[in-house]
Amino acid sequence: MRKLILVSHTHWDREWYQPFQEFRIRLVRFMDKLLAILEQDPDYRHFTLDGQTVVLEDYLEVRPDREAALRQQIRAGRLLVGPWYILPDEFLVGGEAIIRNLLRGHRIARDFGAVMKVGYLPDPFGQTGQMPQILKGFGIDTAVVWRGVPADAIRRSAFHWRSPDGSAVLAIFLVSNYCNAYRMPAAVEPFLDRLARLRATLEPYAVGDALLLMNGCDHEEAQPELPALIAAANARLSDAQVVHGTLPQYIAAVRAAADDLPTATGELRDSRRMQLLPGVLSTRMWIKQRNTACEQLLTRWAEPFLVWNTSVPMTPAVTTEALRSSQQLLGLAWKHLLQNQPHDSICGCSVDQVHRDMAARYDACEQIGEAVAGEGLQMIADRVRTTDQHNVVVFNPVSGPRTDWVEAWVPAPQGTRDVAMVDQTGRIAPLQVLGEKEKVLVSVSLDKESMREMMDWTRQGMVGGLDGGAITDWLLKQEGRTIHVEILVTPGARPNPEALRRAGAALSAWLADPQVKSFQVQIRHVPQAQVLFLANDVPGYGYKTYTIGPDLRSNVSGNPTQGPPPPAIRNEFYRVEAAADGALTVTDLETGTVYAGLNRFVDGGDAGDEYTYCPPAEDTLVGTAATSPTVEVIEAGPARFSLRIAQAYRLPAHLQADRQARSPQMVECPIVSTVSLYPGVPRIDIRTEVENRAGDHRLRVYFPLPFQVDHSCAEGNFDVVERPVAAPQGGPDWVEQPVGTHPQKEFVDAHDGRVGLLVANRGLPEYEIVDDAAPWGIGQAIALTLLRSVGWLSRDDLATRPRACGPVIPTPEAQCLGRHVFAYALAPHAGDWRAVFPQARAFNSPLRAVAVEAQAGDLPPAASFLEIEPASLTLSALKPAEDGQGSILRFWNTAEELVEGRLRLGLPWQRAWRANLDEEHLEELPADADGWLHLAVRGREIVSLRFV
Ligand SMILES: [Zn+2]
Incomplete structure (x- = not known):
């Protein structure tokens, strides 16, 4: 006997082809009707509210008088809500943001009466590999997915989905998407016909007796006639029963079948059966840049330093109440940020107004985050014991000891020419004065x-x-x-x-x-001097104090290294030279490896849309500047050595009217790169400014490799993902041809086992290993996308994706005209990425400095809030616990194998527990006599601890 489980639902894209407020009017009408149906018809059993709780907030903001009714239906189990706050894109947001999303979703759903414990992910554009582990951290052992499921390996409607750490969930594959039973016919005969067709589609994939019929789609309303239709159908069907049900009911039926299911491991990004829409990794790049900056501001600066402050006895000026309010302010900052992370928002694939609205939310998040972070750093700096009159406390939010540059405004009572930074050992830091004010x-x-x-x-x-x-x-x-x-x-x-x-x-x-x-x-x-100096060995997750003294540079033994004659710069790790065409030649002084032709900009046409890159049938690539670049050494130490390469690319203004080729009309786009080296820092920092005056194109920067690779290693969410260089072969049966571009977080690395090149980035999530023999003699290269300019939300004439995936609406602002600044860094190295990935963290989190006067204090001149070993364990969060009881520390193991780890918190605490991601206690952890906690950490495991 077949059980046809009809799950009524809606998929509520909060903003997309209409802005939020316009969709919200529809949401309010929809919810009003839905509540009326549930109240009036007990036979309309269940409705699933899309796995996201933001819709409850959005509705009640307008209809607070309906709160009791809403709570009643949720408590009764008829309206299923959660577990998410919003349905994110899984690759464009950070791992920590995925956890915060679930935390907020759980809190809201629990408050309303019940959380739907299903990892519901019906629409995201592919699935990130650690999702099973994250879901299990919330006590969720199922996922419901559609896009990305591998066509060859998974031919059932359920499979085991395993994370790199070994965690697995039962995954439900939405064979014919989340809309297969939407708008069911309102008359019995056509209703039965539709059921028969659905059975024919689903039965080949069935696990057990149950089939899943998803009765809803994007912004679809509930069908009040459904109970009568189900009753009529059941009276007629002899070999099947229709049930108006829920996802948990269907999952229980699949589980009971205890079938022998296939397994898929890691990320799911297959585009054979359903569109993956990989072009969203580079659409409206400013969104990705701002999201990364906001996530890092909150997780690396505002939260950990707030926790540090909450953990000490308060001076009268700093009350517990003030710290509690800072925690609540950060909750508000996260809310603004999470509201920018639904898949249609962060992917950049909406109408222009949607993305204008997002800019305001980023502003709000950044204003709150900066204020709380600034206050937190100042409060710690004010507690540091100092003996000299003027001092600077340098903060490091990532692992250490770290030598890196830092900028600060400092008092210079003797005049800005005479400023020096001296650490506690008397060592004088290389320093440059960048500016002054009086x-x-x-x-x-x-x-x-x-x-x-x-x-x-x-x-x-x-x-x-x-x-x-x-x-x-x-x-x-x-x-x-x-x-x-x-x-x-x-x-x-x-x-x-x-x-x-x-x-x-x-x-x-x-x-x-x-x-x-x-x-x-x-x-x-x-007088205030703006200085740039090299802070040396700043403790990891901590700070170090410098004294501001008069310039004693004549006492420094050995002058800072002088660079060779222009146009080249060097430090003890690398020599960087600009060739006549503006490309860079980098020599790794440790391994002797020479990398030539780096930082070459390559621009091609894009006849695609916000979802998908598509070169025009007749493409024109531009890979050199129109005239010789201007190269100059603009800084020659002692703290920074910089090369400036200014050039102008002449690019086709846009596509021709038939979209088959780029236009003969050209525009000039200035591209200015500043390449910097710092003594003691094994990293080459590059800042590139582009004035984009062209439309319909994709601009990438290439880093050719002097060796052959067959795979790349790119950071993902709580993961480093190894991907083959060769893209899978597509074919006419693929709904979308596979591409070579892939997602990344802070870095991508290519290495041959002996040496390698790591490219770090700030908020530039798309890379590809290209193999372009012509026309510039480039072999394999890492290509980093800087800009993708398109003018349409969706189109239906793409060679790379025949069907439209949204309304055909012009989006002129997705051309991204105007000035853009991109930050990336290179770290050529011996071995593989493990040797240098902390440089990607450091590049993403420049040191910060706070000036303080002579003061008594309870903190030493240098300290860490966290010591953690081995180096493969990397911090994800130190945050106040959601329930206000103590703090949560989270880290993950970048290594693939089990490590014996230990850590020591530099803050007072009484008891420590392992916790799950939902911040529930697991076992208590005892500390050894020196205050270290010892734990075994699986490869790629995410570990949360609660300290009280
Ligand atoms: Zn959607």
């Missing part, structure tokens, strides 16, 4: 009476107002009958009572002196 707040001539008032006014040692701060010095000078008084103010500092006392005594004497007639008073900020 601000006069008041300049006035006073008589004796007014001078007395002025002294009264400054007695507390503070100057109020917007530009105010503490008075840190008085400089006095007599010139005939006039006394020149300079009052130096330092924002954020404490007043200097000694300076005030000395000045008071001298001024009292002059006030009593009949020869003195007037006082020329100037109140000004202490």
Whole structure:
């Protein structure tokens, strides 16, 4: 007896071909009707609300009076909600964001009465390999997926899906997508016909007796006539029964069948049976860049340093309440960020208005994140014991010890030329002054009476107002009958009572002196210098203090290395030279490997749409500048050595009207790269600025390899994914031809076992290993996509994807005209990526610095909030626990094998537990006598701990 489980649902893309507010009006009407059906018809059994809880918030914001009704249906199990907050794209958001999404979704769904414990992922454009492990971390042991399931390996409607760490879930494959039974006919005969056709499609794939009929689709409303149709059908069917049911019911039936199921391991990105839409990795690149920056701001800066502050006895000025409110502010920042992560939003595949709305959400996330991070760093800096008058605390949010550059504004009372940074061992850091500022707040001539008032006014040692701060010095000078008084103010500092006392005594004497007639008073900020310096061995997940002293550079033994004559730069690791065509030749001084032709820009046409790259039938590639590039060494140390390569590419303005070729009309696009080396840093940082004046094209930067590779290693979510270089062969039966472009997080690496090249990036998630023999003599190269410019949401005339996958709507802003800045870095190395991946982390999280004055404090000059070993264990989060009880530390093992790890938290704590991703306690962990926790960590395992 067949069991036809009809799951009524809707797939609610929150914003897509209409902006959010327009879709929300539809959501409100839809929910009103749905609640009415559930209230009026007990035979309308269940409705599944798309696995995401943001729709509850969106509805109740407009209809708060319907909250009780909503809660009642959820508690009764008729309306199924959760486990997600939003349905993300799994490759464009970070692993930690996937966890936060589930945490928020669970909290909301629980609050409403029940969480649907199903890993419902009906629409994301492929599945990330660690999803089974993440779902299991929330006690979810099933997934429901459609796109990406491998056609050759999986020919059943269920399979075991395994993560690289070995975790597995029962995955339901939506054979004919999540809409197979939408808009069921309203009359009995056609209804039965449709059921028969569905059975014919699904039975070859069936596991057990149950078949899954998904009664809904994108923004589809509930069908009130369904219960009557089901009753009528059941009266007629002899070999099947139709059930108005739920996903958990169907999954239970599949599980009970205990069939021998096939297994798929890791990421699912097969496009033979359903579209994967891989072009979204590079559509509207600014979205990917901002998402990465926001995720890192929250997880690497705002949260860990907030936790550090919550873990110590409070000074009266810092209350627990203030820290609690910071935690809640970060919750709001995450909410804005998560609302930008639904697949249609972060993929960039919506109408222009949607993405304009996203910019405002990124702004909100960034404003909150920066404020909380800035406050957190300042609070820690204010607790560091210092003996010298002026100091800088340098913070490092990734592993260490780390030598890297840092920029800071610091007081330079002796003038900006004479600033030096000295660490606790007396070592002087290589330093460059980048800029200076000096601000006069008041300049006035006073008589004796007014001078007395002025002294009264400054007695507390503070100057109020917007530009105010503490008075840190008085400089006095007599010139005939006039006394020149300079009052130096330092924002954020404490007043200097000694300076005030000395000045008071001298001024009292002059006030009593009949020869003195007037006082020329100037109140000004202490001169500030913007400096760039090399911080050396900054502890991992911690900080190190430098003293700002007068320049003692003559005492430094050995001058900083001078670069060779232009146009080349070098440090102890690499030599970088610019060729006449603007490309770079890099010599790895450790291995002797020479990499030639790096940083070449290659531009081709794109006749595709927001979802899919498609070269025009007759493509024109541009790989060299129109005229000779200008190359100059713009910085020659001692802290930074930089080459600037300015060039202009002449690109076809757009596609021809027939879209078969690029236009003969050309536009000039300036491309300026700044390539920097720092002493002690094994990394080549590149910043490229592009003024995009062309449409319908794809701009990539190439890094040719001096060796052959057959696979690439790219960071994924809690994973490093090894992919073959050769793309699978497509064919006429593929609904979308396979491509060589792939997703990445912070780096991609190509190596031959002996040496290799790691390319790190900030928010540039698309790469390909290309093999372009012509026309520039490039063999294999890592290609990093910078821009993909298209003018259509979707089209139906692509050679690479025949069918449209959304409405055919023009999207002129997806051409991404205007100025763009891209950041990436190179790390040629011996061995493989394991040797250098911390440089990708470091590149994504530049050190930050905070200036402090002489102060007593409870923290030493250098400290870590976390020591963790071995180096393959990398931090993902240190955050306040959702329930406010202690904090959650999360890390993952980049190694593929089991490691014996140990870690020590540099914050006070009483008890520690292993926890699941939902922050529930597992076993308690005892510390050894030195405070270390010891644990065995599987290859690619994600580990969460709770400290109280
Ligand atoms: Zn969707």
